[in-house]
Amino acid sequence: MLIYLGVMLLFCFLYWWYRDSKQITAVSDKHVYITGCDTGFGHLLAQHLDKQGFQVLAACFTEQGAQELKDKTSSRLQTFRLDVTNSESIGKAAEFVKSQVKDKGLWGLVNNAGISQPVGPSDWLTIDDYKVLLDVNLIGLIEVTLSMIPLIKRARGRIVNMASIYGRISMFGGSYCISKFGVEAFNDSLRRDLRCFGVKVACIEPGYFKTHISNPDVINEGLIKLWGRLPQDVREDYGDDYLDKFWPHAKAHIEKLAEPNLMKVVWRIHHALTSVHPRSRYAVGVDAKLLWIPLSYMPTAFTDFLLARQSVKPAKAVY
Template sequence: MVSSEFPGLWGLVNNAGMSRGSGRNEWLTKQDFVTILDVNLLGMIEVTLSLLPLVRKARGRVVNVSSIAGRLSLTPGGYCISKYGVEAFSDSLRRELAPFGVKVAVIEPGFFKTNKTNTDRVLLNVQEVWDRAQPEIKETYGEKFLASYLKRLSEHVLSTCNENLSEVTDCMEHALTACHPRTRYSAGWDAKLLYLPMSYMPTFLVDAILTWGLPRPAKAL
């Protein structure tokens, strides 16, 4: 219930997120997907819905932290799926709340150095997923695929993460305080110069770029 004496809530920033169950989709279980969706998408929706009456009363702001992975499916597993869902929920919410004077913004960071992108943690997670995969799947991909996949993650993806987290928090601040906040914010040079432009490219070209240099499974055609 919203009290008539309480001025409401000016800003809601949904920044909770997790990433686990890395590896190929075929290596994962349904629960791997559910775990991420519960936090990154459904948890965000639950918090937002519970606080919307207060935000609407204050004619405030909702700021949802998505990812450039919500515009371009960069990794297997539930993470990108959850971020695509954040984008969709934010778009519908923005249109619904506009008549009440509430603004909704989405922040789409690139790759930043956080606990989620810690190299040792990510590589260990991939190894754990591989270890519990079915024998037939392991035979299909092969140990050489796993070794090459881990090497690519370590040398070409995780090692290039941006360390300047203020690029993300500056976007949050602008979205909360600017008279005319943007609908979407891209944080990080990789988001602005690489992944966002790629999201507008033809699908066949994006597929070629994202799969270039990836190892081939042992039983690939």
């Protein structure tokens, strides 16, 4: 019985491996629209897909980011400005993409644009802090996607949404985790809605990687700014030395887990765009696969207890 079970498991694995490895090879006529190409994953992905022969349409927030990308890529890649929080900008980008893809439609949309600040304890934040991040990471992503669905359907193409492992487990206050949970939910509904049209939708879930979003200096600067505007009673709840105790602990945690090889994420996005049978989700990074995903499946009480043991307690904490 055990031998039979082992053979069946091996067969299932080999079949999955064979199915997962089937790739689309003709890409020279396929357009891919990527948001957030100024730095990080988007910047590297645009370069990578350009080298692979794709027709890359790279959206950048700044002129400097666009120029730096142009300097590193072929004349085939085209850049344009995009602010995902501005409906007019999204509409202009959609018209530009339509003019490029024409009747072929758009093969791939990679929703990569995102920010991580402000982030901090929930009672340090205002509703405007929540809105700023949600507008970029979730509402902007949804609006860009809606503007491209007709072109994606025409090509029976792909939509790849950049979520995070923090769309599986909420580790800190602010709307970063909230936005990524929202991306996961949007990704699921979109995948099911568009499946009948031949459109495939995938979600990328990176763990910690060394990008601008996870830069310790950027995070620390944001925390100092939040602390500086707190009412005195909230400061007293946490203690005047809270940041001095919290930040070395948090920085060590980030530096220990952050993966320097950003190409691991780029390769997963490439697979989602070129696989005959792309996966629904791609967890990327050792910490994502061995720590955060398993922890997200644990009983809530256990997860809360474990995370509380790793955190720095406020001065007036009652537990």
